[in-house]
Amino acid sequence: MDALILSNVEQGVMTITLNRPDRLNSFNDEMHQQLVDCLKQAERDDTIRCLLITGAGRGFCAGQDLNDRNVDPQGNPPDLGLSVENFYNPLVRRLAALPKPVIAAVNGVAAGAGATLALGCDMVIAARSANFIMAFSKLGLVPDCGGTWFLPRVAGRARALGLALMGDKLSAEQAHQWGMIWQVVDDAQLSDAALTLARHLATQPTYGLGLIKQALLAAETNTLDAQLDLERDYQRLAGRSPDYREGVSAFLAKRPPQFSGKSS
Known part of the structure; x- marks a missing residue:
């Protein structure tokens, strides 16, 4: 089995790296399953006191891999609600219920469920070149992975509607100015800055x-x-x-x- 999720525990921090860089770390079912295994470890291991999620390569996460959600050979559309129920909803609930801080280090594009996953974390630190795209409207879909709940709360109703309806790219700088994310740093500083923050939180109560x-x-x-x-x-x-x-x-x-x- 390919390692679609990389994990490492050091100094109280579990670093989870989404690892499908050739697909901009977009989710497929196997990747979801591997991520769940890591989160279960974070839940039961008391030595893990902070979770840090980032992406391999040039992107954070491009959301759902549409190759896994295409029509079947008979031309029948997929049941996207089943995908949300089986994978994305449990993921959001698990991260929200985790009694430990969760940091997203957004190293590149965060689109669709990748954007809502990042915004659903407790703190978001982003590279200056990163961006967020509510790409659902471009496909005639509804924001999922908690998107319709998180977005108006971090951006406000007017901006949430604009972002969701237009599906335009939002720069990390603009997201920071709007108060949607915690911090923006130069690309070369992201890894160190995110790890420093995570290690600090791992020493706290x-x-x-x-x-x-x-x-x-x-x-x-x-x-x-x-x-x-x-x-x-x-x-x-x-x-x-x-x-x-x-x-x-x-x-x-x-x-x-x-x-x-x-x-x-």
């Missing part, structure tokens, strides 16, 4: 970061009252963690904290 992530996701649909209750409940959990005790002790002793990332 992972359990608390996971609670922050879940609280902010919940805020998208909660009422204020519900969110205040959630903050109370999560703060109670965070306050019982060893990292909170370590953070206070380090602050009082005027020393750098040594967080374990554990919940108890």
